[in-house]
Amino acid sequence: MARAASARRRIAFTIIGWAVGFLVFFPILWTVLTSFKSEGTAIAIPPQFLFFDWTAENYATVQSRSNYLRHMTNSIVISLGSTLLGLLIAIPAAWAMAFSPTRRTKDVLMWMLSTKMLPAVGVLVPIYLLFRDFGLLDSRAGLTAVLTMINLPIIVWMLYTYFREIPADILEAARMDGASLGKEIVYVLAPMAVPGIASTLLLNVILAWNEAFWTLNLSTSQAAPLTAFIAAYSSPEGLFWAKLSAASTLAIAPILVLGWFAQRQLVRGLTFGAVK
Amino acid sequence: MATLHTRASARLMMAPAVILLLAWMIVPLGMTLYFSLLRYNLLMPGMESFTGLGNYVYFLTDPAFGTALANTLLLVGGVLAITVIGGTGLALLLDQPFFGRGIVRLLVIAPFFVMPTVSALVWKTMLMHPVNGLFAWIARSLGFAPVDWFADLPLLSIILIVAWQWLPFATLILLTALQSLDEEQKEAAEMDGAGAVSRFVYIVLPHLARAMTVVVLIETIFLLSVFAEILVTTNGGPGVQTTTITYLVYMQALLQFDVGGASAGGIVAVVLANIVAIFLIRLIGKNLDR
Numbered sequence: 001m002a003r004a005a006s007a008r009r010r011i012a013f014t015i016i017g018w019a020v021g022f023l024v025f026f027p028i029l030w031t032v033l034t035s036f037k038s039e040g041t042a043i044a045i046p047p048q049f050l051f052f053d054w055t056a057e058n059y060a061t062v063q064s065r066s067n068y069l070r071h072m073t074n075s076i077v078i079s080l081g082s083t084l085l086g087l088l089i090a091i092p093a094a095w096a097m098a099f100s101p102t103r104r105t106k107d108v109l110m111w112m113l114s115t116k117m118l119p120a121v122g123v124l125v126p127i128y129l130l131f132r133d134f135g136l137l138d139s140r141a142g143l144t145a146v147l148t149m150i151n152l153p154i155i156v157w158m159l160y161t162y163f164r165e166i167p168a169d170i171l172e173a174a175r176m177d178g179a180s181l182g183k184e185i186v187y188v189l190a191p192m193a194v195p196g197i198a199s200t201l202l203l204n205v206i207l208a209w210n211e212a213f214w215t216l217n218l219s220t221s222q223a224a225p226l227t228a229f230i231a232a233y234s235s236p237e238g239l240f241w242a243k244l245s246a247a248s249t250l251a252i253a254p255i256l257v258l259g260w261f262a263q264r265q266l267v268r269g270l271t272f273g274a275v276k
Numbered sequence: 277m278a279t280l281h282t283r284a285s286a287r288l289m290m291a292p293a294v295i296l297l298l299a300w301m302i303v304p305l306g307m308t309l310y311f312s313l314l315r316y317n318l319l320m321p322g323m324e325s326f327t328g329l330g331n332y333v334y335f336l337t338d339p340a341f342g343t344a345l346a347n348t349l350l351l352v353g354g355v356l357a358i359t360v361i362g363g364t365g366l367a368l369l370l371d372q373p374f375f376g377r378g379i380v381r382l383l384v385i386a387p388f389f390v391m392p393t394v395s396a397l398v399w400k401t402m403l404m405h406p407v408n409g410l411f412a413w414i415a416r417s418l419g420f421a422p423v424d425w426f427a428d429l430p431l432l433s434i435i436l437i438v439a440w441q442w443l444p445f446a447t448l449i450l451l452t453a454l455q456s457l458d459e460e461q462k463e464a465a466e467m468d469g470a471g472a473v474s475r476f477v478y479i480v481l482p483h484l485a486r487a488m489t490v491v492v493l494i495e496t497i498f499l500l501s502v503f504a505e506i507l508v509t510t511n512g513g514p515g516v517q518t519t520t521i522t523y524l525v526y527m528q529a530l531l532q533f534d535v536g537g538a539s540a541g542g543i544v545a546v547v548l549a550n551i552v553a554i555f556l557i558r559l560i561g562k563n564l565d566r
Contacts, residue, residue, distance in 0.1 A: 217530065
């Protein structure tokens, strides 16, 4: 009796769960499907769900018409560059705070967090003017620098929460056993620190890839990453649904895959360790 | 000796991060504060003059400011309501064992990874278009008149799009919190004859309260800065119906080139965000002590 009831319950939840999951995911699925339609089929009423003439021509058109690869490259350079730069600055800082904490460590961490809460519009005007005067508008270097700064607090925090979990005793044990500093880092610290660093890298590439305030305001064409490139499809006369869908699918696919891998780190990173 | 040495090297290791963040915060914010006291328009170079609080008076008495503030609060409040309630429901659902739960969870969190410009344009065109959109087709198929979303309900349309993007975040955090709930406690309550509803109200909800607070505070920080979704869908219109504080400052700065006015607006935005930030910092700080 009880078993039958629980099996029925399981089946009911399977149906509800999949229905809800499908609904939430639907806009993405619809975008992918539309990217394989002709422009005529894309706006057809009633909508064509699966049985239409599948075509990949939109992908070719998007590339040939607007040099899609350049914007893709910009996105990769800016998101990866800003994350690596951020790690380079943050790893020593997080390391020091996790292993030689002082009375003020907590205050420093809190203050770093507070800089993240500064709304972007509060500094839009001076950053824009500084960029203009230094010739950084619409440059990869400028965007990389800004994204490094806006994500630096998150990087420091994430690394700190990971590093704090590395037991300090183990370092002493290694030292007692006569390990040199070099060996200590390579054989003891690195294996324990790398997973945390990798998770931080993953989450921050995602955040930088999707950042859409500074990239939209500080780039126009040359350095425009995908966020800004897709925004150009918003003009009413340039609205081609199938091509918009193809460009969008390419823009979200790589990061969606990364995001699925990073889902556990997402919670930790974005709540600054408040929820684990 | 050793501690002195480590302390010095610890300072050295922290220096780059601290100095860079300090510069990033103080230099532009100081400039914004300074500009906010000037009459300064990029279209009239060389005409800068001190105006005291004139820009603040102008910004705060602009009728658009009241609307923008109301829009900002509606946007943040609307998205929070949808994501917290929807996220709780989804988290409870994903906490049940069922076939393919892992895959469903991947489907549910997917919208969070879609860049804002893509989700806004996909919703605006392919779903919400009044003639060819999917919603219009569904409405007509069911015998209703299709809604012209961005003409008739522009702010609600943006709220729905942004809520769709943030629903996964709330779900994931509430699910994480839910999974840390002690099963025995629930079972004990069940044995004592507590129904599903009272178990939810008296055990699950209090347990989720902290995670919900975190969701509300962190989302608020991000939602106060919603920008791309407005830029690519409505440009703040029709009129100022979807203009938020963030968007108002953007328009003043990069469309009207009014450096002074935009800076005053920027400072106002900073003050508003700080009110939320204080609560968030306290909450996270408390957690750090544990």
